[in-house]
Amino acid sequence: MTRVLIVDDEQDIRDTLRFILEDAGYEVIEAGDGVIALEVLRASDVALVVLLDLLLPRLNGIDILKAAIADPYHIGRHTYLLMTADNAILRQQADPLLTQVSAQVISKPFDVDNLLAMIAQASRFSA
16 A cells, blocks of 8 residues: 655644545555654655655755755655645745655645545555
8 A cells, every 4th residue: 555645734734635545545644844754754664655745844845855865865755746826936945856856746725636536556566
């Protein structure tokens, strides 16, 4: 079973995503900020599909991608889907990082069917 790590500082978004993903048969883990997310990523003994919000407290999504790139063990281990409502920041700061970790972008607000399709595709790479 694919495990999905939801990294978002908004509890309502995490709750909604958890409901959708568990209903679709995924195992879900949550992190409310970037520091906790990085701890979960480093401690995980299995590959994760990571739904990563761009704007987070303590460490943002860009910082987490940089940490993944800096650690050869983790760069190819987890699959990242970056969630953002601010595509301007994304283009300025994250485009090169997205290429290095083969991350895809999910625009907020997201379409549920598109989200599930992207997670299904990402889960093939993290299995």
